[in-house]
Amino acid sequence: MSTASITVRLFASLREQAGWGELSLAITPDSPSPTPASLWPQLGLGAAIPPQVRVAVNQAFSALDQPLQSGDEVAFLPPISGG
């Protein structure tokens, strides 16, 4: 049986701060659904998500309290500077 997990991705300054760009976090199916906000303290980037960091779930901008399911991809995005 495959383990329930969520893929976490970091970009740009957050990736370099953490020292990794992608990891798989195992989740417990019976416990309440994790959210981006509840996962953040496990990433080694401080206790709370800084206000300038945005979140994407499955490659769409999302709320910090979006419930996550096994197989989801959650990304933490530092301030955008395109164009």
Place this chain on the structure above:
Amino acid sequence: MAHPSAEERPLQLRLHPACFDPLSALADWQRNLTAGGAEAPAAEAHFIGRVRGRTAHGAALEALELEHYPGMTETQIERIATAISHRHGLLAVRVDHRVGRVLPGEAIVLVAVAADRRGPAQRGGQELLEALKHEAPFWKREWCGGVGTWVEGNTAF
């Protein structure tokens, strides 16, 4: 001949890992708009952005590095372009954007929109460019003296 709507003539989007010529890209888009003998749109607005030779702090810039989120960047630009096309009644949209290492003077972005009037073309093009700067996942790093510094935020309008 009537102009196709934006739904019939979707966004043309190109992310370039190497230097691109914005005028060639524009000519390619215009040929596509008039393919099959279609009448050229009455109004187009174009913006070309190039990398300036100075960092945000005024030092000589070696290069600008552009990181993106493969998959989400393209999807997000599609979402932005579709919403703005509907809001302004645009007939067609073209976006070219560099990724990777970009040198001073090289083109970093091309935004081109077509409409039936100059107002929607200019307003739609401006709104699209600003949305790219704030809502499409790209990150810039300035390289200067062998040191890279992530850029937080955008230059003044």
